[in-house]
Amino acid sequence: MDMNGVILHTNSSFQNLFNYAEAELAGINIADICHPADKERREESIGSLMANKKLVGYQSRVKAKDGCYYSVTWSIILNGDNLIYSTGNPRMDMPAQASSASDEIVQHTIQSLNEGFIVLDENWQIKAFNPAFQALTNLNADAIASIGFDNIESLGLIPEVTSEFQRSLKAKKSTQVQYLNTRSNSWLRINVYPYHNQLAVFIRDITEIKIQEWVLGLEKKVLELNATTQYSLAQTTSELLKGIEEIFPDMICSVLEVDDAQEELRNLAAPRLPKAYCDQLEGLKVGPNHGSCGNAVYHREQVIASDIEHDPAWAMYADMVKPFGLKACWSTPVISSKGNKVLAVFGIYYTTKREPTNDELHMINRTVNILRVLIESKRYEENILEQNNRLHSIANISSHELRRPVATILGLVNLFDRDDMLNPLNHEIITHLDTSALELDVVIHNIVEKTVYMKANTVTEEELKD
Structure with missing residues (x-):
């Protein structure tokens, strides 16, 4: 392969095993025929290869022409001519070595799963595992084989998990447990199925699912609050931002309203921003050089300042923001449903320099839509109340004055x-x-x-x- 992973040549063993002609492989990237779940581990291995010029015992799943994935252990060398030479050995328990058609299907399915799979004996020793489990633990095959399941630190196991495993093995009943892996700050769901004196265990990262559940619950709560007259727009917005900050603890959220002239910003809600900072934001001008928020309203589009200190839009406010330790700010305008004006701007601050992930961008879009509903419905409600007051006033004038x-x-x-x-x-x-x-x-x-x-x-x- 070249330095980008583009295949230049394969030998006949590779072609026969995966049922490709050499012409079909030449010019494609190796990532295109590797399992998607191995992507992160593959990217990490590239760094190791660049540093050490070789990589031994690297495992990956390669897709054959018929769509089956085969687990291969590789020895890789980065040569002086900037070419990557890889020699691989297929695992003996791969589908091609299965003793029957049904075994082949089972093995292929297990090897291809994005979900981690292992077989444990009664002493917590791992008797079998798939590549997804290896990717989850970030351990090599020898380490997995030699270490007990309950000693794998990267899984962040808690006592409740091991207790559930023991109960399942003793009662011969399947079980499920969810827990927060504090090592990786991710939520894991484990399904356990006992068989004789062993356990078949499936492990899945459900962090994204949990976040979706929390976000849906938060949106439901906020919309219910908004439907009552007891909560003002500022109070409801504050509850929304508090909920987001609980789901994403590193986020510091704020919402600034835009005046009718589309010239100035006013504080609406910012539960965790220092009051001293919010006071300085009051009356912030709309314009390309007025921070992320003023810039976002001016251009009517999202503005990502991943490094406030060196961002041109923040040049006039660098001294103002520095004492508060804010390093990044992402701002997104909340545009009216008719698209004729900007109602507010949703700002997210971080104490580290960083850019948003795809999950965070998705969350921002959802929040902006909720904010649009909150603001427009409250303004509609306020206008209706004002009209009712005017009608009462007209009736009073008519009856008395x-x-x-x-x-x-x-x-x-x-x-x-x-x-x-x-x-x-x-x-x-x-x-x-x-x-x-x-x-x-x-x-x-x-x-x-x-x-x-x-x-x-x-x-x-x-x-x-x-």
Whole structure:
């Protein structure tokens, strides 16, 4: 292979074992015919190969032309001409060596699983394992064979797990256990199936599944809070951010609202950001040189500042952020459902320099969608409440302020002396009529003004409904 893993030549043994013609292999990358679950271990092995110029006992699963995976142990040398020479030995328990068709299917399935599989005896010794288990433990084959299962530190086993194994073996009943592996900060699910005096064990990393469960639960909780009038938008948003920070402990989250003029940002929620820092963010300007948040609103797109200290957008704020130990900031605008304005910006800070993973980007997109719902629904609710108050105000004006000048006018008209138009009292009555008419005009103008405001805002609410 060349330095990029592109296959340049294979011998007849390789071609016969995997049923490829040499022309079919030439020019393709070795990663294309290796099992996806071996990717991380393969990347680690490249670093070791570059450092030591050789790699002995490296195991990987190679896909044959018929789709079957074969486990191969490799000896690899990086030559002076920048070419990689690999010699491999297939394992004897691989599908091709199976004694029957059914054994072949079972062996092929086990070897191809992304889920770790082992067979344990009653003394916790590993009698068989698949490549996925090896990738999970990051141990070589000899180490796995010589060490007891309960002594594998990388699995971070807790007492409850070993107790469950013992109960399963004693009662001859299958069981399942989940636990947090503190060594890798990942959640593992283990299914145990007893058979005679041995245990068949399947181990799967379910961290992503757990995160999805937590995120769904958080979204449900927040939407329920938002549906009540007891929680303000700031309180509901704060609960959302607290939940995210519990799921992703390294994240420090904030949400800044954008004013109607799309020129300034106001603090909405930031449970873990220092108050002193939030106070300095209040009134932050929108623009390309105003940090990640001001930049994201200005360009209406996500801005990733993986290194605040050297990011041009943070040049004016470097001294401000430095005392708080914030090293990275990812900001994503929350754009209205109509797309006509930016409602807020969701910011995530880290105390280390870093870029988001695909899982984190997915979480950010979900959070932005939830924030859009929260903000628009609360604004709709607030506008409805304001309109109701205006309707009450109009009703009050109509029943009290409007009736008073009308009643006065009617009373004055009755006092008017139509028989003696020169009666001095008539002049006085006309003066009072003029005053009452002006008062009535002010009241009517006030009603019209409130009605026009409501009509204008009704259009906005319909847009929010859409």
